[in-house]
Amino acid sequence: MRKIIKTNNGKIEYSLKKSSRARKIRITVNCDASVVLTLPIRSSEIFAEKFLLEKSTWVLKKINYFKKYKVVSVKRRTRSDYLKNKELARKLIVNKINKVNSFYGFKFNKVSIRNQKTRWGSCSINRNLNFNYKLIYLPEELSEYIVAHEICHLKEFNHSREFWKLVSEGVPSYKEIRKELKRIII
Numbered sequence: 227m228r229k230i231i232k233t234n235n236g237k238i239e240y241s242l243k244k245s246s247r248a249r250k251i252r253i254t255v256n257c258d259a260s261v262v263l264t265l266p267i268r269s270s271e272i273f274a275e276k277f278l279l280e281k282s283t284w285v286l287k288k289i290n291y292f293k294k295y296k297v298v299s300v301k302r303r304t305r306s307d308y309l310k311n312k313e314l315a316r317k318l319i320v321n322k323i324n325k326v327n328s329f330y331g332f333k334f335n336k337v338s339i340r341n342q343k344t345r346w347g348s349c350s351i352n353r354n355l356n357f358n359y360k361l362i363y364l365p366e367e368l369s370e371y372i373v374a375h376e377i378c379h380l381k382e383f384n385h386s387r388e389f390w391k392l393v394s395e396g397v398p399s400y401k402e403i404r405k406e407l408k409r410i411i412i
Contacts, residue, residue, distance in 0.1 A: 231275055233282040238289070240278065242271065251277050255288035257411040308341040308359055315339050315359035322373045323355065329396050332380040343412060346372045349379035360412060368410070371403040 230239050240261035251274050254262040265274045278285065316339045323337065336354040347357045355376050361369040374396045382389035393400050 231278055231282075233279060233286070235282065235286050238278065238282060238285055242274070244269075253278060253281055253285060255285060255292065257292050259289045259292040261285060261289070303341075303360065305341070311362060312339050312341075312359055315357070315362045318362055319357050319369075319373065322370055323377065326370060326374045326396060327377055330374075330377055330381075330392075332377055334377070334380055346407075346412070347376040349376045349383070351383065353380055355380075358412065364410070368403060368407055371397050371400060371407070374400075 228239065229242055230237055238261055240263050243262055243264045244267050245264055246267050248264050248266045250266065251269060252264045254264065256262070263274055263278055265271075316337070319339065320337060323334075327334075334349075334353045334355050338354065338356045339359050340356055341360075342358045345356075345358060346361065347355070349355055357372070357376070361372060364372075375393060378389055378392045378396070382392055390400075397403065
C-alpha cells in the first residue's frame with residue numbers, strides 16, 4: 227500500500243508492509259529511491275508513521291543520495307532464476323577461479339554457488355569458497371575482483387594490510403573496482 231507522509235523538509239512516499247517475521251519496525255531506502263516501511267503484524271500504523279517521522283532526516287538524505295548518484299542494482303531475482311542459472315554461474319565462476327588462482331596458486335576445497343542477499347562471496351575457515359550466483363550479472367572486471375578477493379582469504383583470513391597487498395598483486399586496480407562495486411546493490 228503506497229502512502230505519503232509530510233515532514234518539515236518535504237514529503238516521503240513509501241510502501242507499508244506488515245510481516246509476521248518482523249520483530250521491529252524497519253525502514254528500507256532502495257537504490258531506486260523507493261522507501262519501504264516494514265512492521266510487525268501487531269504494530270500500529272500510527273506508531274510506524276511516528277517512527278518514520280523521527281527518521282525522516284536520514285530517509286530524505288538517503289533518497290537524495292540515490293537520486294544524485296547513479297546507483298546500479300542487480301535486481302532481486304526469483305528462486306526460479308537462481309535454479310535456472312546456478313549451473314551456468316558455477317561454470318563461469320569455476321573458470322574465473324582457475325584463471326585467478328593460476329596467479330596465486332592456493333589450495334581450496336569446495337566451491338558453492340548460493341543465492342545470497344547481502345554477499346558477493348565468502349571464504350570459510352575450512353577453505354571452502356562460496357559465491358553469489360548473481361556474479362553472472364556483473365561486468366567481468368568486478369566478478370574477477372570478487373573471485374580474487376575470496377581466493378586471497380585462503381592465505382589471509384582477514385582484511386589486514388597483508389591481505390590488501392596480496393589482492394593488489396593480482397588486481398592492481400582493486401581500489402577503483404571496490405568503489406564501483408559499492409555502487410551496486412545486490
